[in-house]
Amino acid sequence: MSSGKTTLGKKLARSLGYRFKDLDKLIEQDQNTDIPSIFAEKGEAYFRDVESRLLKSIPVNGSIVLASGGGTPCFFDNMEFIKKLGISIFLDVPAHSLAKRIENHGKDDRPILSGAQSLAETLQNKIDERRPYYAQADFSLHGELDVTHLLEKLKPLL
Template sequence: MNTPGNIFLIGPMGAGKTTIGRQLARALHRRFVDSDRVIEERTGVDIPLIFELEGEAGFRRRERKVIDELTQQPDIVLATGGGAILDPDNRRHLMTRGTVVYLHTTIDQQLSRTGRDQKRPLLQTDDPRARLSELMAVREPLYREIADLVIETDGRCIKDVVREISRRLRDGPQPASAP
């Protein structure tokens, strides 16, 4: 398949950005990059510790720099952190430097996929469902605002999601259906 440019995966935690991104990069013969992993590699510590030491604002500053740099690299599949779209510069870089794919998932699916994960600082709360709902209320409009494609991931195997993304990238934009 010969899809030009970068592919940027956005969506909430638990949507499958990293897992799907790895497989998509393989299918498209691209390099896969995960912005959160790059931040961890550069700092030598994991994201929960960055949140603990620098707060969310400190993490977001690091994330902004990494997103700017990574989105300028050629022919990559990039998995972003769930909150990367909160920053206007990140949204602009993602929209103007590649194709943005929003991996949509429900709160139930997010809980199922992240329930036992202790490495998600924003979920270290007494009510993870309420926290995920709060995050989605703020982030959902931003995901949709910059997405070129919206792909549902709930209850689907990775291979099917990768096939759908690949097909839709290859086929290009589809005309809106008549009512």
């Protein structure tokens, strides 16, 4: 959440001449509502089913940069499918930085964080819980990220 997937993903797609897709936006279009409403009205299990179905509708080797939700790799066989799609990248941003970004965003649109006492602590717990899935990514990028740095790392694989 707020790691920069969409921002970096759009820039990377432009640099590569690929299309950019945001899985959360695809879910909202498919369900004709926003993600907080899906969680509130139908629950996380329903959301994860839709998320997995739409992820698996993306063509393998389709010249697409995909920004997935932070939980996407952690359910079903999604991480396995993500790796089939192409190069997978984990944007490893410290929890305190994510908390600042979310607080600066000023919108309560993160159902997973709803009611959190300490945002940074909740985020750290979520990262720790999900790290075994994130660790399966082909690349982990740490700290402040930019497309030039990312392209350098990916160059041997492109």
